[in-house]
Amino acid sequence: MKHSSLAVGGLLIGLIVATAVVGLFWMPFDPNALVGPRLQAPGWPHVLGTDAFGGDIASRIIDGAKRCLLIGVVSVLGAGVVGIPVGVVAGMSRSWFGDVLARAADILYGFPALLLAILFAAALGGSTWTAMAAIAIATVPAFVRIARAATMQVMGLGFVEAAQLSGTPTFQVALRHVLPNIAPVLGVQASVSVGLAILAEAGLSYLGLGSGQDEPTWGRMLREAQDQLFNAPLIALWPGLAIALATLGFNLLGDGLRDFLDPRLREIA
């Protein structure tokens, strides 16, 4: 029963990753081609059936897995690369500078990725890139916050001061003392953020603000499925299920990882 979150989360993510990896080399059919009769029920050879245009749903789901992971991971990585250094600096700073950074992050914290993506789409047109950029930017404040909080926790422990007293320059202190000790907390945040990113991207694609026509994502598939609710409601099951499982996987992983954290840091995550 213990560590079940971690196990289940890991399993789900493993499933998605495996699907995506398989999809890099092989898919039952070309996800963008019209390969069968429309709206066919699950069976053989279309294991999950076909959609309103005649595309193989299973292939499109597998294709979508690649995109889902790509967008989720890249956005969060981008957010981390910007947010973590800022947070660490804010946490190590003893002057008003740190507070100003923290305040700025707090103000931006609640700004939803969707609104930002809408703004980008209005100015530049919606695409995978605007979606990733919007999600990444919207995730930065979360990383700043948590990196700062964790840094401050770690600063309160003696070894950071001991390092300073050993004549270690501040940058080295951040790199060798702060970062390795806040890494686990950041890992939890990253996992949770990927889950949120996947949901955000799904919403964006559903609204037509994300990836384009030839790049099926699960959200987009749901949009297409919606027109067929009265005819073939089952089409709406698979993409949504995929999104839910992927998000659930990352959420559970984050929760599971939290249990392994140093109790001193656990409250922050």
Next chain:
Amino acid sequence: MNAPILELRGVDVTFRRRGEVFRALHEVDLAIHRGERIGIVGGSGSGKTTIARTLLGLVRPSAGEVLFRGRRIDGLPERQLADLRQGVSMVFQDPNSSLNPRMNLRGIVGEPLRSPLLRARGNLPPDTDVTVEAVLASVGLDAEVLRRFPHQLSGGQRQRVAIARALVSEPDVLIADEPVSALDVSVRAQVLNLLSDAVSERGLALVLISHDLAVVGHLCDQVVVVERGRVVESGPTRQVFDDPQHPYTHDLLAASLPI
């Protein structure tokens, strides 16, 4: 005797906490000479740790001077404190938090040797396994612990590592803030003796901060009694403990276990 190596002259320290001003130290004078062992005693909140932090340049006095080898160091930026950083080392109270849990002992003890600030002074031992092994041996730890991590050691062993780290840069003054308070009673004597031997072998000055008069009586030849940020009494340990002049010293002695 020759000039003091580390000195506080008329030092006031004030802290600001949410708009309120709190005076931690009042006109503190303290002179530490080469080879001296000075104990600083007082109840909790008396300002003992603040004295240590001021000596180390971590706290800036609001009045008075802090001198190292005759030169003022108070208010200097970190990059100008190379002399102080090499010359004065600290051993912290809690061995659990004073060592980086994610660094192995080679990294922890060798850290001062990697400092560009200290290295620029020119007389730092080389950053090699040999140097680290030697200082670990002097605190009674075997070379094989180099690759180990703090959580693999006992509390007493961790404190030895902390002492080793303090000694590796060949300082002139060692400041120990409650070095054994966080340790099991059974281990304390060992670590204290180790500290004492290390200090005498190297001819270092020792500043020992403790609320435990027995510890101070055991190790220090001079004692300074601090009450609410003021030095209320000071002098040779035996004299102060046998014939205390200040009521606070009386109280401290009365409250402690018989030596």
Next chain:
Amino acid sequence: MSLLRSLGLRVLGLLASLLVASVLIFLTTNALPGDIAQVILGTNAAPGELEALRERLGLNRPLTVRYLEWIAGVVQGDFGTSMISGRDVVGLIAPRLEVSVSLTVLGMLLAVALSIPMGAFAAMRRRRTSGLVVSTISQVGLAVPSFWAGIWLVIIFAVYLRWFPAGGYVSIWVDPLLWAWHLVLPVTALAIVQASLLSRYVRSSVVEVLGEDWFRTARSIGWSRVGALLRHGARNAGMSLLTVVGLQLATVLVGAIIIEQVFAMQGLGSRLLLAVSQRDLVVVQAVVLLLVSAVLVINFLVDMTYQVLDPRIRRVGEAA
């Protein structure tokens, strides 16, 4: 710090945030590369036409001038005119407000109403299977996209069972019963995800209360678990819930935008998306500013309520 002074500071903070938000929104819509005139008129437009449109829309003027003009207008209630239709933006938005407000407010209310019993139950039975089941349900609820939940609600309750309509909206002023009937499914879809999130906060607040000394004291003198919880824990959990509700408001607003699409409702969301597809920047700016401002103001109010309710602050006020 006196209550009045802290209030004043927070109002300043709110105004500063609103200002910063407006600058960011303006910059994001207007300062990114790309020629709007080109997009509106298409790739075949003649250079003369493009220039004329740019002039008419005022795109050639410096950014600062355009921003100040916009803000000055907003403060007076003038959100500009649509780039596409030329109609007054306020007129375009106003009829849609009711839909969005209904969705958001009811969604949040239902979420809170569901999350309290869910969270409390999960906390009180946390060592038993039933509590774990509820916790798991909330985990799953968190992961489900709200629009997927909405689609399934439509499939089951509208298409299959025909208990509720599959979409549309009726104003409360026209027919309150129809209004409610149309809102049942969309509000539920919104609330499912929110309730899952909120219930986790409720759960941890309650777990905290259960472990505290005064709870155990209350129990020992004979209060029932629920009674003691209500008496002592309600405030604690309530404040934590309040904070989260404030934080989540933006999420619910955004969720409402998506839900509108599932249920074909004519709210702010659909108008915004239409403007995006048309690249009607004036409308986009206006709606986004409106949404963000609503979130900032409500967070401010939540913050103020928190200050007033927090017993520590109150005691200071009484002493003074």
